[in-house]
Structures are given as structure tokens and as C-alpha cells.
Amino acid sequence: MVTVSGRRTVKNNDFAPVVSALAALAAAGKDVAAINSVNVRAFTGSAKFCKKFAAGFSNCCKDGGWGQDVGLARCSSEEKALGKAKENKLTVSIGEFCSKKVLGVCLEKKRSYCQFDSKLAQIVQQQGRNGQLHVGFGKASSPDCRGITQTELQQINFEALDFSNFFDDLQKNKKIPDNDTLTKRVREEIAAQLKNKQKVPVKKRKTALALLLLGSVFSATGKDAGWQWYNESHRMPEDDKSSSAQPQQASPDIMEKLATLQQATKRAMYEAILYPGVENFTRYFRLQNYWTQQAGLFSMSAKKAMLEHPELDYNLQHSHYNGTVRNQLAADFADQRRAIETLAQRYGVMFFYRGQDPIDGQLVQVIKNFRETYHLSVIPVSVDGIVNPLLPDTRMDGGQASRLGIRYFPALMLADPKSGTVKPVSYGFISQDDLAKQFLNVSTDFAPNF
Numbered sequence: 424m425v426t427v428s429g430r431r432t433v434k435n436n437d438f439a440p441v442v443s444a445l446a447a448l449a450a451a452g453k454d455v456a457a458i459n460s461v462n463v464r465a466f467t468g469s470a471k472f473c474k475k476f477a478a479g480f481s482n483c484c485k486d487g488g489w490g491q492d493v494g495l496a497r498c499s500s501e502e503k504a505l506g507k508a509k510e511n512k513l514t515v516s517i518g519e520f521c522s523k524k525v526l527g528v529c530l531e532k533k534r535s536y537c538q539f540d541s542k543l544a545q546i547v548q549q550q551g552r553n554g555q556l557h558v559g560f561g562k563a564s565s566p567d568c569r570g571i572t573q574t575e576l577q578q579i580n581f582e583a584l585d586f587s588n589f590f591d592d593l594q595k596n597k598k599i600p601d602n603d604t605l606t607k608r609v610r611e612e613i614a615a616q617l618k619n620k621q622k623v624p625v626k627k628r629k630t631a632l633a634l635l636l637l638g639s640v641f642s643a644t645g646k647d648a649g650w651q652w653y654n655e656s657h658r659m660p661e662d663d664k665s666s667s668a669q670p671q672q673a674s675p676d677i678m679e680k681l682a683t684l685q686q687a688t689k690r691a692m693y694e695a696i697l698y699p700g701v702e703n704f705t706r707y708f709r710l711q712n713y714w715t716q717q718a719g720l721f722s723m724s725a726k727k728a729m730l731e732h733p734e735l736d737y738n739l740q741h742s743h744y745n746g747t748v749r750n751q752l753a754a755d756f757a758d759q760r761r762a763i764e765t766l767a768q769r770y771g772v773m774f775f776y777r778g779q780d781p782i783d784g785q786l787v788q789v790i791k792n793f794r795e796t797y798h799l800s801v802i803p804v805s806v807d808g809i810v811n812p813l814l815p816d817t818r819m820d821g822g823q824a825s826r827l828g829i830r831y832f833p834a835l836m837l838a839d840p841k842s843g844t845v846k847p848v849s850y851g852f853i854s855q856d857d858l859a860k861q862f863l864n865v866s867t868d869f870a871p872n873f
């Protein structure tokens with residue numbers, strides 16, 4: 424600011440942010456008119472319409488080109504004003520409907536919008552009311568551009584709102600707070616105002632909410648003072664210091680932060696898909712790059728952790744390198760052979776099968792090769808009286824299967840001669856390799872080896 428003849432005059436490079444602040448404040452003043460002691464509303468908009476002739480001769484709903492396109496001369500002043508509002512990102516599109524129809528043929532279509540007086544109002548309405556609370560804007564033919572109620576304001580998560588369009592209105596050389604600081608201020612002041620509304624007179628309460636919504640934002644955008652003027656320091660009385668102290672708000676839970684980031688990324692991706700454009704894609708890709716960066720940091724921290732805590736390194740117990748496969752398989756085979764020998768010393772191995780069943784007959788070949796490979800003594804028992812020629816030493820079932828509780832075949836069992844109990848090794852068909860692994864699992868009581 425500079426002083427001219429005892430009056431303060433706004434410098435040229437300060438004029439834009441001041442006008443922006445006054446315009447937003449005026450919008451808040453209009454919202455105040457909709458506030459009463461029972462139903463508090465803010466960020467009120469108005470329904471606007473533009474026409475599109477079905478034949479395609481004129482389109483007064485264009486998103487750009489207002490002031491340059493000669494074909495837009497037929498559009499009304501209200502439609503031109505709406506076009507400018509769309510270019511300034513002050514609107515929310517509701518839908519399209521047929522406004523003139525003759526004999527079932529639509530001659531004229533109209534598109535409806537909710538128009539707001541500031542970008543801040545548009546952001547809170549579109550992203551907060553519609554995006555978060557899923558409260559629609561009515562039908563295309565009858566838009567609902569009402570203000571946001573007290574309850575709805577309390578439910579909106581301001582931290583998830585994207586204020587980038589609002590920042591564009593501020594002068595570039597201003598000191599703009601970061602998004603987290605801005606949203607935190609808006610949310611805290613709304614919550615405090617609504618919480619203390621019963622203590623404030625009705626007239627003051629009507630004005631305070633809307634002013635706080637904007638005052639908390641614009642108070643943070645001032646840049647450092649220049650040499651042309653100075654700021655007088657204001658000391659707060661001792662009594663006021665204690666009353667103005669507010670308890671610190673707890674930081675958001677980590678799960679809430681994660682959910683907010685995920686929702687923001689999805690929303691940006693869907694907007695980039697449904698409304699392709701450089702701006703939408705850039706917003707999405709920046710969020711996507713954030714996740715990629717975090718994944719990279721997570722991966723690198725894992726590598727570092729394995730060096731500081733080698734007991735957690737899976738590669739020490741089970742190498743994932745292809746060059747070590749032969750040695751690992753040899754070690755596994757040795758463990759399986761030891762398990763088979765150990766179980767054979769304590770238990771008797773019995774194989775119950777059906778001589779007429781083809782699957783049982785296929786398993787007979789596996790059992791024959793298995794006992795030859797591991798020199799294992801296996802007692803085959805036929806439960807249907809048919810002997811498979813590959814197992815000529817087969818015995819007939821004399822009720823052993825019933826007494827041991829074996830009801831499913833084929834079955835390979837470990838019989839304990841001391842206790843007279845059995846322990847199953849496998850039911851149904853199984854390959855020789857998997858059978859060796861199964862012996863190892865039974866011997867270790869299925870302790871995990873991975």
C-alpha cells in the first residue's frame with residue numbers, strides 16, 4: 424500500500440488479489456442472506472441455461488471462444504455471461520434436455536448449469552457436496568443450486584478438496600499457503616463457528632460463518648510488507664490470550680490419510696478419462712507419480728532393512744536365484760529320504776486299493792516304483808478281492824480297513840504296531856515326487872518349510 428494525500432491507494436501489482444478477495448467476500452455476503460437461525464446454508468448458486476439448436480446452426484453452450492466467435496452473436500446476454508462464467512470455472516454442468524419439441528421432434532435443446540459467485544463456492548459445491556456427499560444438483564430441467572447446509576458442511580472432508588483452481592485467482596507473487604494448511608484452516612474455523620453457534624447472537628452468527636470461510640483463506644495470502652509502508656504491531660491483552668487459545672487438533676489417522684489419497688487419485692484418473700485434457704491428465708499423473716515414488720522408497724527401505732536385519736532375509740534360507748536350484752533340490756531330496764527312512768523304522772506302511780478301479784490301478788504303478796526307489800516295505804491290501812498283478816504280494820482285506828476307520832480309497836497309511844492306530848499319508852492318486860514330499864510333511868507334522 425502507498426499513501427497519497429492521506430489516503431491509502433492500492434498498488435497496481437496488489438490490485439488483482441484485493442479485487443479477488445472483495446469478490447469472494449461479496450459472494451459470501453449473498454450467502455448470508457440464505458442463512459437463518461435454524462437452517463444455515465453457504466455457497467449458494469443460481470440456475471442458468473443456454474440453448475443448443477438441434478439443427479446445429481447455433482450453439483450458445485460452447486465452453487470457449489466467447490468474444491471471438493461471430494456465430495455466437497445470436498446468443499442472449501445471459502448466455503454470454505454464462506459462457507464467461509464457464510471459462511472462469513464458476514459453474515457445474517447439470518445436464519441437457521429438450522426445450523422445444525414439435526410432433527415428437529426436438530427442435531431446441533438446453534443445457535443447465537449451477538453458477539456460483541466464486542471459485543471457492545464452485546469447488547466446495549462440486550467436490551464437497553456432490554463428490555463427497557453425493558448430493559445431486561437436481562434435474563437438467565430444474566437444477567437445484569441451493570446452498571450447503573450446516574450438517575453437510577460438517578460432513579465435508581475439506582482436506583480432500585482440490586483448491587488448485589482457486590489458487591489461480593491469486594497473484595503469482597503472493598505467498599500462498601500449501602493445500603494442507605489452507606484446508607485445515609477452513610475446516611477448523613467452520614467447525615468452531617458451528618460448535619459455538621448457540622453462544623453467538625443470531626445476527627452475528629448469520630454473518631460470521633460466511634466471513635470465516637473466506638477470511639481464513641485470504642488472511643493467509645498476504646505477502647511480506649514492502650518499504651512503502653509498515654505494519655503496526657498489535658499486542659493482545661492478557662485476558663484475551665487465554666480465551667483465544669485453542670486445543671490442537673489431533674492429526675488424521677494413517678488409514679484416513681491413505682483413503683483420502685486413494686480417493687483423490689481415483690477421482691483424478693476418472694476425470695482424466697471422462698474429460699480428456701492436458702490439465703486433467705497432468706493432475707492425475709502427478710498423483711500417480713507420487714504413488715510410484717512412494718513404492719520406490721518402500722522397495723529401497725526393504726533392501727536396506729535386510730542388511731540391518733539379515734534374520735528377516737528369506738534369501739538366506741531359500742535362495743531365489745536360478746543358479747542355486749540344483750543344490751536346493753538336492754537338499755530337499757535328502758530331507759525327503761531321511762523322513763521316509765525315519766517313518767519306516769517306526770511305522771508299517773499299508774496301501775489299501777481296489778483292484779477293479781482304474782485310478783487305483785494307476786497308483787499301484789507309483790507305489791511299486793516308490794518302494795523300489797526308497798527300498799521301502801509296503802503291505803498292499805485289496806479291499807474288493809481283486810489283486811493287481813504289479814503287486815503280487817497283495818493281501819485280502821479281512822476287515823482291517825473297517826476296524827482302522829478307512830473309508831476312502833486308494834489310501835496309503837502308516838500303522839503303529841504298538842498302539843494299533845493308523846496315520847494317513849495320502850488319499851487318492853498322487854505322483855511319486857509329491858508322495859516323497861508328503862512323507863516329509865507327515866514326519867515334521869506339516870511344519871512350514873518356506
